[in-house]
Amino acid sequence: MSTNNHSKTAPKNNPQTGIRKGLTRYGDTEFSLFLRKAFIKAMGFSDNALDRPIIGITNTFSDFNPCHGNVPQMIEAIKRGVMQAGGMPMVFPTISIHESFAFPTSMYLRNLMALDTEEMMRSQPVDAVVLVGGCDKTIPAQLMAAASLDVPVLSIPTGPMLTTLHQGDRLGACTDCRRYWGKFRAGEIDQAEIDEINGKLAPTTGTCMVMGTASTIACMVEAAGLSLPGTAAAPAVTAERFRLSELTGRRAVELGKTASEGRFSPRTILSPEAMTNALVVLHAIGGSTNALIHFTAIAARLGIKLDLEHFDRLGRDIPVLVDLKPSGSHYMEHLYEDGGLMGVLRELKPHLYLDCLTVSGRTLGEEIDAAKVTKARKVIRIASDPIYPVGGLAVLKGNLAPRGAVIKHSAASPNLLKHRGRAVVFKSLEDLALRVDSPDLDVTADDILVLQNAGPKGAPGMPEAGYLPIPKKLAQAGVKDMVRISDARMSGTAFGTIVLHVAPESAENGPLAIVQDGDMISLDVEKRLLQLELDDAEIQRRIAALEAPAKRLNIPKTGYRHLYQTTVTQADVGCDFDFMVPSAHGVVPLLKGN
Numbered sequence: 183m184s185t186n187n188h189s190k191t192a193p194k195n196n197p198q199t200g201i202r203k204g205l206t207r208y209g210d211t212e213f214s215l216f217l218r219k220a221f222i223k224a225m226g227f228s229d230n231a232l233d234r235p236i237i238g239i240t241n242t243f244s245d246f247n248p249c250h251g252n253v254p255q256m257i258e259a260i261k262r263g264v265m266q267a268g269g270m271p272m273v274f275p276t277i278s279i280h281e282s283f284a285f286p287t288s289m290y291l292r293n294l295m296a297l298d299t300e301e302m303m304r305s306q307p308v309d310a311v312v313l314v315g316g317c318d319k320t321i322p323a324q325l326m327a328a329a330s331l332d333v334p335v336l337s338i339p340t341g342p343m344l345t346t347l348h349q350g351d352r353l354g355a356c357t358d359c360r361r362y363w364g365k366f367r368a369g370e371i372d373q374a375e376i377d378e379i380n381g382k383l384a385p386t387t388g389t390c391m392v393m394g395t396a397s398t399i400a401c402m403v404e405a406a407g408l409s410l411p412g413t414a415a416a417p418a419v420t421a422e423r424f425r426l427s428e429l430t431g432r433r434a435v436e437l438g439k440t441a442s443e444g445r446f447s448p449r450t451i452l453s454p455e456a457m458t459n460a461l462v463v464l465h466a467i468g469g470s471t472n473a474l475i476h477f478t479a480i481a482a483r484l485g486i487k488l489d490l491e492h493f494d495r496l497g498r499d500i501p502v503l504v505d506l507k508p509s510g511s512h513y514m515e516h517l518y519e520d521g522g523l524m525g526v527l528r529e530l531k532p533h534l535y536l537d538c539l540t541v542s543g544r545t546l547g548e549e550i551d552a553a554k555v556t557k558a559r560k561v562i563r564i565a566s567d568p569i570y571p572v573g574g575l576a577v578l579k580g581n582l583a584p585r586g587a588v589i590k591h592s593a594a595s596p597n598l599l600k601h602r603g604r605a606v607v608f609k610s611l612e613d614l615a616l617r618v619d620s621p622d623l624d625v626t627a628d629d630i631l632v633l634q635n636a637g638p639k640g641a642p643g644m645p646e647a648g649y650l651p652i653p654k655k656l657a658q659a660g661v662k663d664m665v666r667i668s669d670a671r672m673s674g675t676a677f678g679t680i681v682l683h684v685a686p687e688s689a690e691n692g693p694l695a696i697v698q699d700g701d702m703i704s705l706d707v708e709k710r711l712l713q714l715e716l717d718d719a720e721i722q723r724r725i726a727a728l729e730a731p732a733k734r735l736n737i738p739k740t741g742y743r744h745l746y747q748t749t750v751t752q753a754d755v756g757c758d759f760d761f762m763v764p765s766a767h768g769v770v771p772l773l774k775g776n
C-alpha cells in the first residue's frame with residue numbers, strides 16, 4: 183500500500199492549518215515544511231496522516247497524579263475517535279498538577295501550567311485540542327490557556343473516583359478525609375483505624391468524588407458548553423468515561439475542520455451568558471469556593487469582569503439542588519446515576535441562557551432536552567424541595583475585607599452564620615502549626631480563629647489552609663466547628679463556617695494584617711458583612727505602622743517565585759499574573775429577569 187495517498191480532507195494548500203501551521207522560522211517556509219515532515223516521518227507517519235486535520239491531545243498523566251491515572255486509557259479512546267472522524271491525533275505533554283504533590287501549593291503552579299499549555303498549543307501545529315484535565319487546578323489552567331489563545335478546544339475531565347465502605351459507612355476523598363481526621367484528633371478513633379481508613383479513601387483513580395473543586399469545575403465547564411454532555415459526572419473507571427473520550431475525539435475533528443470560522447472558539451463558546459450559566463451551576467451544586475477564583479481568572483482573560491456582587495445576587499435566587507458532600511450527603515457516582523449534570527440543568531432551566539452554543543454543535547437548551555430523564559432520583563432535588571434555599575456561596579464585604587471575602591454557607595453551621603467573637607490570631611502557617619494544639623492557647627469555642635499571611639503573595643500560592651484545625655483541646659471537648667477567617671483558600675471538599683479569600687490579603691497590608699488577639703469581629707452572612715470592631719482611625723493607625731509589603735515579603739530576585747510574587751493578582755480578580763489580563767473588561771450581564 184502506498185504511504186503517499188492524500189486524504190480528501192487534506193488541508194495541504196492552506197498555510198493556516200494542519201502540518202503547515204506555525205512553521206518554525208528558518209527564513210524559507212518551504213524548507214521549514216520539508217524539515218518538519220522529514221523529522222515527523224521518523225515516527226513512521228505517512229503523508230496521508232500528515233495531511234489530515236491535526237488534533238492535539240494534552241497528556242497530563244504523571245506518576246505523581248493519581249487523579250489522572252486513567253489518562254493513558256482516555257487518550258487511546260480520544261485517538262480512536264479522532265481517527266474515526268478522519269483526523270490525525272497528536273499527543274503532547276504539559277505540566278500536570280496534583281493537589282497533594284505540589285509544593286508549596288497547587289495554586290502556585292496553576293498560572294505556570296496555563297502558560298505552558300498556551301505556548302505548547304501556540305507553538306505546535308494543531309487545528310483543535312482536546313484538553314484532558316481533572317485534578318483541581320488543571321482544567322482551570324487549561325481554560326485560561328484556551329481563553330488567551332482562542333484555538334478550538336474540547337475539555338474532558340478524567341472523572342470522579344468511585345467510593346467504598348468503612349464499617350458500613352460510605353466514604354471518599356476528601357470530605358471524609360477531614361471528617362475522620364477530625365475524629366482521630368479528637369481521640370474518637372485510634373491509629374489502627376485511621377490507618378485502615380487511609381487505604382480506603384481513594385479506592386480508584388479519578389478526581390475527588392465529592393463536590394470538591396474538581397467536580398465543581400467539571401460541572402461548570404459542561405454548563406458553559408466547553409465539554410460534551412455527560413462528561414462531568416461519569417466515574418473515571420467506567421466504560422462511559424472512555425466512550426465519552428472517543429466521542430470527544432470525533433467531535434474535535436469537526437472543530438478542527440471549521441476552526442477558521444471561529445464558531446467554536448473558546449471566545450465564542452465562553453460568552454458572558456455561558457459564563458453566567460456556569461455561575462448558576464456553581465450555586466446550585468453547592469460548589470467549591472475555589473471555582474470562583476478560577477472562573478474569575480478565565481473570564482478576565484476573555485475580557486469579561488466577573489463581578490463578585492453580581493455573583494452574590496445571582497445566588498439569592500438559585501437554590502442548592504444537589505445532595506452531595508460537603509453540602510449534602512452523597513457522591514458523584516450518585517449524581518451520575520441520576521443523569522449527571524444535565525439532570526441538574528433541567529431543574530435550572532428558568533435561570534439559564536438556553537441559546538448558548540456548545541462544542542457539541544447544539545445549544546445548551548437542545549442538549550438538556552435531548553438528555554435522558556432519570557425518574558428515580560437520589561441526589562438531584564426539584565426547586566421546591568432544595569438542599570439549601572439559596573446558592574451555596576456568599577460574598578462578604580466590610581472593613582475587614584474591603585475587596586471581598588467568600589463563605590460557603592451551604593457547608594457551614596447555621597448557628598454560626600451570625601456570630602460575634604474575640605479574635606485568636608495566627609501570624610502565619612508556621613505559627614498556626616506551632617501553637618494551635620498547645621494546651622496553653624487562650625481560646626474558647628466562641629472565639630474566631632484568624633490566619634494571616636496565607637494569601638496569593640504572602641504564603642505564597644494561597645494554600646488550602648483556610649480550614650484551620652479546631653484547637654485540640656476544643657476538639658477533644660467535642661467542638662466541631664468555629665468561625666475561621668483568612669486570606670487563604672479551602673479545599674472544596676471541606677465543611678465549616680470558614681471565611682476565605684479575604685482581599686486585599688494581609689501580606690499586601692490589607693486590614694486582615696492588623697487584627698490582634700482580643701479584637702472583636704462580627705460576621706453576619708445574611709447581611710453579607712464582615713467587620714472588625716475598630717474605628718477607622720485605629721485601623722489606619724495600625725496599617726500605617728506596618729512595614730511596606732515588598733520589604734516584608736522578601737521576594738527573591740530570580741526564578742519563578744520572583745515572577746509569581748511580583749505579578750500575581752488578588753483573589754477578587756482571579757490570582758492570575760497581571761501581565762496575562764487584558765486591561766479593558768466587559769461586564770458579565772445580570773441573570774435573566776434579575
Ligand code: FES
Pocket residue numbers: 249280281282316317318355388389390394396
Ligand atoms: Fe485531585 Fe482531589 S486531589 S481532585
